[in-house]
């Protein structure tokens with residue numbers, strides 16, 4: 001059974017989230033403060049739903065600390081529709097995804113289900129992919145560039161692995177959102193752009209003799225991982 005942590009100070013929203021997630025068969029813990037959430041962060045949760053507007057601590061800081069404490073948990077932030085910067089800062093602080101308030105329960109349940117179905121164990125027998133000096137080890141979920149390991153977050157890894165499957169081939173935004181995040185994607189795809197930006201930063205190689213594969217943006221379409229010699 002998957003274990004979920006809900007961090008939400010609003011009683012009405014928290015009650016609705018807790019009861020609808022329980023009805024789906026998840027084991028749910030509900031914390032109303034950032035401090036409470038951080039105390040629970042050792043508890044081996046599979047999934048965290050984190051409201052960014054908390055009464056005691058800055059939600060972004062809570063996000064960063066939860067990510068550090070639980071590297072393998074799926075972390076989804078909840079934010080008010082108007083707070084676009086929160087979304088980007090939250091994704092950069094370690095969130096895998098976001099939902100905007102007011103939360104539509106059907107969307108939430110679809111998203112939680114999609115995240116939890118995607119176990120990291122599915123690629124155990126697949127060989128590593130290499131693109132020039134880049135090596136993506138699907139079984140171990142490790143990435144190296146010119147022999148140096150690069151540390152990626154879960155969704156960054158999935159995204160790079162998908163692009164590296166077809167180097168030199170354009171992959172559409174819809175395909176990436178569907179395969180890396182959720183086939184039933186409703187909202188904006190800002191999540192994708194933030195993860196691409198993070199990957200570009202991590203793939204930028206300082207060594208001239210080891211040019212890294214680049215990720216090209218194809219306006220209005222998607223992204224493409226380029227062979228370094230192209």
Ligand code: CA
Pocket residue numbers: 008009010051052053054
């Ligand atoms: Ca709140």
